[in-house]
Amino acid sequence: LVTLTAMLNAYAQNGHLDEAKFVFDSMKERNLISWNVMLTAFADSGFLQAAKDLYHCMPEHDLITWTAMLVAFASDGQVEQAKRVFDQMDERDLVAWNAMLCAYADNGHLEECKRLFDSMKERNIVSWTVMVTAYSEFGYIRDARILFDRMKEWSLVTWNAMLSAYAQNGQVLEAKKLFDKMDERDAVTWTALMVVYAQNGHLKDAKLLFDRMEHWNLITCNVLLSAYTDSGHIDSARELLESMLERDVVSYNSMLCAYARHGHLEDAWRILELMPEWNLITWSALFSAYAQRGYLEEAMKMLYNM
RNA sequence: CCAUGCAUAUCGCAGC
Numbered sequence: 001l002v003t004l005t006a007m008l009n010a011y012a013q014n015g016h017l018d019e020a021k022f023v024f025d026s027m028k029e030r031n032l033i034s035w036n037v038m039l040t041a042f043a044d045s046g047f048l049q050a051a052k053d054l055y056h057c058m059p060e061h062d063l064i065t066w067t068a069m070l071v072a073f074a075s076d077g078q079v080e081q082a083k084r085v086f087d088q089m090d091e092r093d094l095v096a097w098n099a100m101l102c103a104y105a106d107n108g109h110l111e112e113c114k115r116l117f118d119s120m121k122e123r124n125i126v127s128w129t130v131m132v133t134a135y136s137e138f139g140y141i142r143d144a145r146i147l148f149d150r151m152k153e154w155s156l157v158t159w160n161a162m163l164s165a166y167a168q169n170g171q172v173l174e175a176k177k178l179f180d181k182m183d184e185r186d187a188v189t190w191t192a193l194m195v196v197y198a199q200n201g202h203l204k205d206a207k208l209l210f211d212r213m214e215h216w217n218l219i220t221c222n223v224l225l226s227a228y229t230d231s232g233h234i235d236s237a238r239e240l241l242e243s244m245l246e247r248d249v250v251s252y253n254s255m256l257c258a259y260a261r262h263g264h265l266e267d268a269w270r271i272l273e274l275m276p277e278w279n280l281i282t283w284s285a286l287f288s289a290y291a292q293r294g295y296l297e298e299a300m301k302m303l304y305n306m
Numbered sequence: 307c308c309a310u311g312c313a314u315a316u317c318g319c320a321g322c
Contacts, residue, residue: 006309036310067311098312105313129313160314167315191315198316222316229317253317260318285318 001027005034012041036064043072063089067096074103098126105134125151129158136165160188167196187215191223198227222250229258253281260289 004027011020024030024038035058042051051072058065066089073082082103089096097120104113113134120127128151135144148154148162159182166175175196182189190213197206206227213220221244228237241247241255252275259268268286275282283302290299 002309004309009309012310031309033310038310040310062311064311069311071311093311095312100312102312124312126313131313133313155313157314162314164314186315188315193315195315217315219316224316226317248316250317255317257318279317281318283318284320288319291319 001029001031001034005031005037008034008041009037012037012044015045017041017045017047032058032060032062032065035059036062036068039065039072040068043068043075046076048072048076063091063093063096067099070096070099070103074099074106077107079103079107079109094122094124094127097122098124098130101127101130101134105130105137110134110138125153125155125158129155129161132158132165133161136161136168139169141165141169141171156184156186156189159184160186160192163189164192164195167192167199170196170200172196172200172202185214187217187220190215191220194220194223194227198223198230201231203227203231203233218244218246218248218251222248222254225251226254229254232262234258234262234264249275249277249279249282253279253285256282257285257289260286263293265289 004023008020008023011023020038020041024034027034035054039051039054039058042054051069055061055065055069066085070082070085073079073085082100086092086096086100097116101113101116104110104116113131117123117127117131128147132144132147135141135147144162144165148158151158159178163175163178166178175193179189179193190209194206194209197203197209206224210220210224221240225237225240228234228240237255237258241251244251252271256268256271259265259271268289272278272282272286287299287302290296290302
């Protein structure tokens with residue numbers, strides 16, 4: 001049972017929902033954990049209704065079930081529902097409180113978020129980090145920093161969150177200063193710094209950083225890729241894309257968008273045909289490129305074919 | 307010491 005559940009979870013984590021479902025359905029016995037894993041898998045893939053259905057089929061619920069549902073509602077934008085789940089829970093631990101904090105923060109309810117945070121009798125690093133992120137996402141970088149400085153202990157995620165706050169606000173110097181103070185760094189750290197360089201016209205520095213980095217992954221490459229496309233270095237972008245070990249829809253979208261913007265519509269289509277999957281961004285990138293160049297008919301034809 | 311729930315990085319358009 002433990003092994004199967006672990007497998008189920010592995011599938012779920014990697015986005016293989018169908019396989020996860022298959023494993024779940026073929027399990028002869030299940031415990032609360034297996035049910036919870038399946039519920040989370042549905043929720044993470046955006047199938048809120050499936051998650052709700054499963055919830056009602058489950059023989060029992062626990063704190064984890066409730067929290068998972070809370071998060072599912074929140075990521076669907078249903079804060080009210082999330083709050084209802086929260087209120088109806090028999091017991092709440094810190095994770096549940098933090099999840100509710102996030103629910104408010106991610107859905108634009110900064111006031112509620114602050115109120116909840118202030119009412120918490122117990123807080124941990126995650127609670128504080130959620131608040132740092134919340135403030136920064138509403139543009140209150142100073143307040144985010146004040147909170148950051150008031151913390152008694154920090155995790156790498158906390159540091160990264162503060163760094164991203166500066167990055168998202170284009171505060172290159174502050175970002176670099178914070179980066180230099182960090183004694184532990186991971187791929188997120190490096191990528192965040194690269195973003196601030198790339199988005200403020202320091203392409204050279206971004207590339208330099210990329211070459212000096214200690215951790216890379218797909219996202220890192222995507223950041224450099226869009227640094228190239230944003231600055232019009234299409235050839236460098238293409239070279240990078242071709243040399244990448246793995247690519248995802250984001251990588252292709254950046255490239256496609258660059259081609260489309262520069263009027264290389266055939267190249268854009270070539271990318272489109274290369275892509276294993278498309279999303280909304282893919283189509284709107286193509287569509288707006290057509291529309292902005294006055295090819296309304298082409299654009300409309302595309303809409304039909306989607 | 308790890309089978310399940312909470313925080314951090316990347317792509318388009320429009321809005322604020």
